[in-house]
Amino acid sequence: MVFYRVLCMFNRHRPDRDRVRWTGLNYVADCKVCHQRIRRISKGRWSLLRQSESES
Template sequence: MSVFSALRCLLNQHKPKRREVTWDGRTYVGHCRHCGIAIERRRRGSWRKREDQARRQEEAPTPT
């Protein structure tokens, strides 16, 4: 891993292993090609660390 790749990972700007990216029904998910952490696509070209599923459930609006 290059110094620039490590710096980008520390700044939460990851790059996916493209062959391993999948659709989970909500967003594209995969793993960073440099540090291996689980990531998700926020918008085109913007990959960030994947949030915990439980926390996502808590933050989701509840139907009334």
């Protein structure tokens, strides 16, 4: 699990796949490791969801 924490520090997150939802613009979930809100950039790639993105 320590390896995944390091990946989160480099913005490489792991979604909780059971709770991914579509917002109309992005797929959004919480990271399994750091529990922050993330969005899907492309298939298999996730990044932190910025505050400005979550408001729209």
